[in-house]
Amino acid sequence: MINLNITGHTVEKLEDPFGLLSGDRYEFFLQLEIDEEDELYSEKGIGLRVIFVMDENGEKITNYHFYERGTEKVLDFALEEDEEDLIIAYCKENIGE
Numbered sequence: 001m002i003n004l005n006i007t008g009h010t011v012e013k014l015e016d017p018f019g020l021l022s023g024d025r026y027e028f029f030l031q032l033e034i035d036e037e038d039e040l041y042s043e044k045g046i047g048l049r050v051i052f053v054m055d056e057n058g059e060k061i062t063n064y065h066f067y068e069r070g071t072e073k074v075l076d077f078a079l080e081e082d083e084e085d086l087i088i089a090y091c092k093e094n095i096g097e
Contacts, residue, residue, distance in 0.1 A: 023055020
């Protein structure tokens with residue numbers, strides 16, 4: 001399990017110019033603090049890009065990936081269920097910024 005400590009973020013509402021998608025979509029870039037002992041750790045820092053959706057069915061993550069900050073290199077790691085719940089809660093709290 002990755003110990004997710006979110007230290008900051010940027011968020012942008014994604015527009016659906018054709019009106020094909022239900023609900024609202026947001027792109028979050030989360031800055032994470034990762035313990036040096038964790039296999040995900042990088043001296044450059046780690047980020048998490050999340051596509052967060054709010055619609056009539058509730059809130060969910062439709063896409064995400066970890067990346068190395070500075071190089072933007074995508075890292076092949078997955079969120080565990082409890083981590084995904086934490087990210088969803090964080091996104092809900094910070095949607096209006």
